Amino acid sequence: MLPTVSRAEGVYVYDTDGREYLDGCSGAINVNLGHTVPEITDRMHQQIDSVCFTYRTQFHSPALAGLTEHLARLAPGDLNQVQYCNSGSEAIETALRLATLYHATAYRPFQCVVLTEEPSYHGMTAGALAASGHPLRRKDLTPLLANQSTVARVRPRQGALRADAEDWEKAIAEVGPHNLSAVVIEPVGGAASGAVPTDPETLVRLRELADEHGFLLIADEVMSGLGRTGRWFGCDHAGVTPDVLVLGKGLSAGFMPIAAVVVSDRIAASFDAPLSGVLFGHTMAGAPLAVATAAAVLDYLERQSIPARAARAGERLAERLTGLTGQHRLITDVRGRGLQLALGVQSDPDRFPGTSLDLVEAARAEGLLLYPAGVTPLTESVMVAPPLTVSDEEMDELVQRLDRAITRTTQSPSGASSPLMTAHAR
Ligand SMILES: Cc1ncc(COP(=O)(O)O)c(C=O)c1O
Incomplete structure (x- = not known):
């Protein structure tokens, strides 16, 4: 018990x-900042006493705009556009949706295969689970994972714990780069690999290949993002800017469900509507209480270095x-x-x-x-x-x-x- x-x-x-x-x-x-942090819970209480929920299509929120600005300042390169979600799984799901829509908008509907690593874990919703290189968690759920056929996997060589640049290059060639919608990678492994980092050269090479072939590089930083690895983001260890940066756990620090998909200006500009109109979202996404909590978390992270x-x-x-x-x-x-x-x-x-x-x-x-x-x-x-x-x-x-x-x-x-x-x- x-x-x-x-x-x-x-x-x-x-x-x-x-x-x-x-x-x-x-x-x-x-719970990246420990349990019960008054600097954060005080601000949550203030928000509760003011307003907990308004819907994003009904009210503009300066607090939400402020959180987006803060994330954009912390994130590398032109990662300046943010779509909010309630969990890491939802955020990965949103990133996969974004990649598919990005290619569809450019009349490349065949460019729809997502390449991920085994072992990896990207979440429990159907798309995120299909993308996860985690046979134990996918077991018996195949009928639900309808998009299995659009997921390909790279595996590390015998004896290695993570795929290296050569493994990825081979897997990309097998899928056919012109079929590839996105590569999803954990820059520092989570619970699937047991914290094994991707070596920096591999991330640099994936960035080059994404630029060459036009697929999106999605960094799953649900666990590694916002300070956990000793830098703001796991990608920073390689000096690489992904096209999409997915954040979760560290953004809420365990206080309120909130996650984020941070998207480059370049990708966002390919749509002729704001991201929120293209990707849609979930009822509670970006609700004032979660936004106030995440804003307090980011302030704390920065103030306390x-x-x-x-x-x-x-x-x-x-x-x-x-x-x-x-x-x-x-x-x-x-x-x-x-x-x-x-x-x-x-x-x-x-x-x-x-x-x-x-x-x-x-x-x-x-x-x-x-x-x-x-x-x-x-x-x-x-x-x-x-x-x-x-x-x-x-x-x-x-x-x-x-x-x-x-x-x-x-x-x-x-x-x-x-x-x-x-x-x-x-
Ligand atoms: C790397 C990674 N991606 C995605 C997820 C899914 O996040 P959530 O449990 O918030 O849905 C997790 C959760 O453990 C994770 O570690």
Whole structure:
């Protein structure tokens, strides 16, 4: 049975039995500023007392225009147009719709294949799930995923965890670049690969190929965006500007559902109507309360120089985690950027009794929350991604609890079939 939550503060969550859990994975890697931040909740309260909802076709909102300006200032290049959504999945869905419409507008309806990587995860709605290189989550849903035939996949070579430039070039040639609508890529991997970054040369090459052949480069930064990787965006590590930047988790920081599709001026200008009229949207998209929350989140991120703090903290945490690999054979490696980190987990059941799910469970028993990752049997890992505001002392405490959890995992028989295990979404 799951524990019942009572309250949360900073990096800690407490259950109704008074047990304390150090949030080593920021909820679902979205509580980027920690739990209960008065600078943000005060502004939410002010908005609640003023107006929670107006519909975007009925009222102009200076707050929404301000949020768009702020995002445009932070995003690289000419990524200045924003369409709001309520979740990462919706935002990916919107980006796919945008790519299809972009080519249709230019009378290229055959240019409709979306190329994505396996492993990857882009969301649970039908289009986003079809695009996800995540066989476990797609399993048994094929009849619903009508657009399977317009999705192609690139796979890393044997032994590699992410596709490189050569793999992508080969996959693009196989699809036929003239058929390609968009490439969707996680610049820093999320839970599917277990935080494995795309190497910068691959992103640079994809940018060149997109320019050469006219397909769109969509960066899924739902997890990596807005400071998580130690830069504002995962793409910044390669100095690459995508055509479409998809943001989610970090924009809401866990306070209100909001996500965004940030589109280049060039792509937006190809339509003869504003993006909101072309793409349409969802009832609650861009509603005042969510907008006020995201505006408060962006102000906080900038005022507190959170990306730079995440870079420093990530370096320190990665070093401490690498120390654990020397002590425990269960842990194969440490990967990621900034505070989007993961431990590779040795999952051979003959040699080690533990798997990533066992480790997550053992960590919970030690008062530490971690996020299971990987697409078995492609990858097996556990994400370590505390709030970007985590202190040095809290990181030390995290590593101590993790150390004990790894020992506990290797010593106890596998509990992968316990009810708690099955509660974890993989
Ligand atoms: C990289 C990535 N894209 C998309 C999504 C989907 O976002 P949401 O769960 O908000 O729909 C996720 C969620 O984990 C994600 O990590």
